[in-house]
Amino acid sequence: xxxxxxxxxxxxxQVGAVVVEIGNSTQYETGSWRSERPVVEKEKCIxxxxxxxxxxxxxxxxxxxxxxxxxxxxxxxxxICAAECPAKCITMISEEK
Amino acid sequence: MGKVRKGVExxxxxxxxxxxxxxxxxxxYPITPQTHIVEHLSEIVADGELDAxxxxxxxxxxxMSVCCGSAAVGARTFTSTSSQGLALMSEIFFIAxxxxxxMVMALANRSLSxxxxxxxxxxxxxxVRDAGWICIFVENGQETYDNIFCAFRMSEDPEVMLPVxxxxxxxxxxxxxxxxEYEDDDLIRRYLPEFKMKNALHPDHPVSMGxxxxxxxxxxxxxxxxxxxxNSYPHIVxxxxxxxxxxxxxxxxxxxxxxxxxxxxxxTMGSYGETAMEVxxxxxxxxxxxGVVKIRLxxxxxxxxxxxAVLGKKxxxxxxxxxxxxxxxxxxxxxxxxxxxxxxxxxxxxxxxxGLAGRDVSRKDFRSIITEGRKxxxxxxxxxxxxxxxxx
Amino acid sequence: xxxxxxxGRGGQGAVTxxxxxxxxxxxxxxxxxAFPSFGPERRGAPVVAFCRVDDRKINIRxxxxxxxxxxxxxxxxxxxxxxxEGMVEGGILIMNTRKSPxxxxxxxxxxxxxxxxxxxxxAIEELGRAIVNTTMIGAFIKVTGLISINDIRGPLLDRxxxxxxxxxxxxxxxxxxxxAIKG
Numbered sequence: 219x220x221x222x223x224x225x226x227x228x229x230x231x232q233v234g235a236v237v238v239e240i241g242n243s244t245q246y247e248t249g250s251w252r253s254e255r256p257v258v259e260k261e262k263c264i265x266x267x268x269x270x271x272x273x274x275x276x277x278x279x280x281x282x283x284x285x286x287x288x289x290x291x292x293x294x295x296x297x298i299c300a301a302e303c304p305a306k307c308i309t310m311i312s313e314e315k
Numbered sequence: 316m317g318k319v320r321k322g323v324e325x326x327x328x329x330x331x332x333x334x335x336x337x338x339x340x341x342x343x344y345p346i347t348p349q350t351h352i353v354e355h356l357s358e359i360v361a362d363g364e365l366d367a368x369x370x371x372x373x374x375x376x377x378x379m380s381v382c383c384g385s386a387a388v389g390a391r392t393f394t395s396t397s398s399q400g401l402a403l404m405s406e407i408f409f410i411a412x413x414x415x416x417x418m419v420m421a422l423a424n425r426s427l428s429x430x431x432x433x434x435x436x437x438x439x440x441x442x443v444r445d446a447g448w449i450c451i452f453v454e455n456g457q458e459t460y461d462n463i464f465c466a467f468r469m470s471e472d473p474e475v476m477l478p479v480x481x482x483x484x485x486x487x488x489x490x491x492x493x494x495x496e497y498e499d500d501d502l503i504r505r506y507l508p509e510f511k512m513k514n515a516l517h518p519d520h521p522v523s524m525g526x527x528x529x530x531x532x533x534x535x536x537x538x539x540x541x542x543x544x545x546n547s548y549p550h551i552v553x554x555x556x557x558x559x560x561x562x563x564x565x566x567x568x569x570x571x572x573x574x575x576x577x578x579x580x581x582x583t584m585g586s587y588g589e590t591a592m593e594v595x596x597x598x599x600x601x602x603x604x605x606g607v608v609k610i611r612l613x614x615x616x617x618x619x620x621x622x623x624a625v626l627g628k629k630x631x632x633x634x635x636x637x638x639x640x641x642x643x644x645x646x647x648x649x650x651x652x653x654x655x656x657x658x659x660x661x662x663x664x665x666x667x668x669x670g671l672a673g674r675d676v677s678r679k680d681f682r683s684i685i686t687e688g689r690k691x692x693x694x695x696x697x698x699x700x701x702x703x704x705x706x707x
Numbered sequence: 708x709x710x711x712x713x714x715g716r717g718g719q720g721a722v723t724x725x726x727x728x729x730x731x732x733x734x735x736x737x738x739x740x741a742f743p744s745f746g747p748e749r750r751g752a753p754v755v756a757f758c759r760v761d762d763r764k765i766n767i768r769x770x771x772x773x774x775x776x777x778x779x780x781x782x783x784x785x786x787x788x789x790x791x792e793g794m795v796e797g798g799i800l801i802m803n804t805r806k807s808p809x810x811x812x813x814x815x816x817x818x819x820x821x822x823x824x825x826x827x828x829x830a831i832e833e834l835g836r837a838i839v840n841t842t843m844i845g846a847f848i849k850v851t852g853l854i855s856i857n858d859i860r861g862p863l864l865d866r867x868x869x870x871x872x873x874x875x876x877x878x879x880x881x882x883x884x885x886x887a888i889k890g
Contacts, residue, residue: 586768
C-alpha cells in the first residue's frame with residue numbers, strides 16, 4: 219500500500235474498494251503476534267518440507283544450508299510446524315528475554 | 316430479432332429483451348416466488364437461441380452469489396426474483412452493490428410474509444432500499460422491455476458500475492398480455508456496447524475484491540460507494556436520453572402528467588401511474604386542476620427533478636404500496652416529506668398506503684383517494700398515513 | 708373500449724381465451740390487455756380472466772368490474788356465482804350450455820343480451836374432449852364482431868401448432884355458426 223490505511227482518502231480508493239496492488243499483504247507484519255518462536259535443529263532436519271506445507275502464514279522458506287526456517291517478520295508463533303515435523307527438529311521457544 | 320409489435324406476456328418480453336441484450340450468465344432459483352421470466356430464459360438457452368450460462372441454483376442466496384462471481388469476471392449478468400426470494404438474497408444483494416458489480420435484476424415486486432402472500436406490493440424492494448442498487452420503476456410492458464436495455468447500459472457504464480433493479484409490479488405487469496414493440500437486434504447492439512469491466516478478475520492481472528475493512532478505512536469505503544451511487548445520476552439520464560433518440564420512447568427520473576397548471580398532484584411509483592392518469596383525465600374534465608407526478612428513478616433519488624416538479628403546488632397526495640412499520644408513513648411519502656422539508660413553496664403531503672398484497676386499486680379507488688386526499692390536505696390533516704380501504 | 712370477463716375453472720383455459728382474443732386484436736393494430744385473476748393455480752376451482760380491447764393505449768391497471776361481454780366456459784358455474792355481476796346495460800352474456808338463450812335466466816333480466824352454444828358437444832366432436840376455451844371464442848367473435856375468424860387463426864396456430872390448431876379452429880368456426888342469440 220502506497221499509504222498507511224489510516225491516511226487513505228475516499229477518493230483514493232478504487233471503485234468497489236478493489237485492491238489492485240498485488241501481494242500487499244506482505245506489508246502487514248504479523249510477526250508481532252508471536253509469543254513463541256520456532257527454533258530448528260539443522261542436523262535433525264530431513265528436508266521433508268512438511269513445515270513449509272503446513273505453515274498457515276506461508277512464511278517458511280529454504281535456508282542456504284538446505285534446512286527450512288520461518289521468516290520471523292511474519293511468523294505468528296502458532297507452533298503448527300513444530301507439531302507436524304516428523305523428525306521433531308522444531309522447538310517452540312518463549313520470546314521472553 | 317427484427318423490429319416488431321407483439322401481443323406478449325410482459326414476463327416473456329423481459330426474457331426476450333435479456334436474450335437480445337446477449338447476456339453471458341443467468342442465475343436464478345426456479346421455484347416460488349418466481350415468474351415466467353427465468354422460465355422462458357431457460358427455454359431460450361436450452362433451445363440454443365442464446366449462448367449463455369444458465370445456472371439454476373438451490374436458493375436465491377446462491378443465485379446472487381453466482382451473479383456476483385460472474386459480474387466480477389466481467390460477464391454480462393442477469394437474474395430475477397420476488398419477495399421472499401429477495402429476502403433470502405439480501406445478504407449478497409448488498410455485497411453486489413458494495414463491490415460495484417454490474418448486473419441487472421428484473422424485480423417482480425411482491426409482498427413479504429406473513430401472512431403468506433404471493434401478490435403485488437412494494438415491501439420487497441423497500442427492504443433493500445438502502446443497499447446502493449440503482450432502482451427504476453416501470454409502468455407497463457413497453458417500459459419494462461425498454462428499461463432492461465437501459466439498465467444494462469447504466470449498470471455497465473464505467474462511470475457507474477452499479478447493479479440495477481428494474482422494478483415491475485408482480486402479476487399486475489408480469490402476468491399481463493399486452494402490446495410490446497420489440498426493437499431490432501442491430502439497434503440493441505448499437506445502444507449496448509460490449510461490457511468491459513475495469514479490474515475484472517483475471518489470472519493475468521489479479522486483484523482482491525471484498526477485502527476486510529478496518530474502522531480506519533470503512534468510512535472512506537462507504538463514502539466512495541455513496542458518491543458512486545450519487546454520481547451515477549447523470550449517466551442514468553444519459554442512458555435514457557440515448558434510448559429516446561434511438562426509439563422515440565423517452566424516460567426521465569421524474570415524469571409528470573398534466574401538472575403545468577395543476578394546483579395539486581397525485582404522486583405514484585410503478586404501474587399505479589397509468590390508472591392515476593386515467594382518473595386525472597376524468598377529474599380534469601370536471602374542472603379539477605390535478606396532475607400526476609411519477610417517480611421513475613427511486614435510487615439514486617432524483618431530488619432536484621422532484622423539487623422542480625412539485626414546488627409551488629398546494630398539495631401532494633402520495634400513494635405508497637408498502638408500510639414502514641412504526642415509521643411516519645409509506646417509504647415514498649417519508650422520502651418526499653424529507654425532500655421538501657423547509658423548502659419555500661413546498662406542498663403539503665397527504666399519504667395513502669394502498670394496494671397491499673395485490674388488493675385491486677380501481678379507477679373508483681383513485682378517485683376517492685384524490686378527492687378525499689385533497690379534503691385532508693385542505694383541513695391540514697397531513698400527519699402519518701391512511702391505509703386506504705381498511706375495514707374497521 | 709370493450710371489457711371482457713371469462714369465467715371458467717382452473718385448467719379449462721379461461722386465461723388462454725382472453726389471451727388469444729387480446730393477441731388477435733393487437734395483431735390488427737389495436738391495443739389490448741389479457742390477464743388472469745391473479746393467484747395460485749387450482750385445477751377445478753372457479754377462475755376468472757379479463758380482457759380489454761381499445762383503439763388507443765389502455766391505461767388501466769385494475770380488474771374489469773363492468774364488463775361489456777362475459778364468456779362462461781362451464782355451465783355449472785352459474786350455481787356458484789352470478790356471471791352477470793357488474794355487466795353494463797346492453798352487454799352480452801355468452802354461455803356454453805345446451806339451453807337456448809330464451810331458456811337462460813339471469814339477474815339482469817332484459818337489460819343484457821344472451822347468446823348460447825353447446826360448446827361441450829362441439830369440442831367433444833372436434834377435439835375429443837370438453838375443453839371449450841377456443842370453441843367459445845367462435846361464439847364470442849360472432850356476437851361481438853370485435854375480431855374476425857381470420858384474425859384469430861394466427862394466434863391459434865401459434866399457440867397449438869398447425870395440427871391441433873386447425874382442429875381448434877374448426878371447433879371455433881362451428882361455434883361461430885351454431886351460436887344462438889337473444890336480444
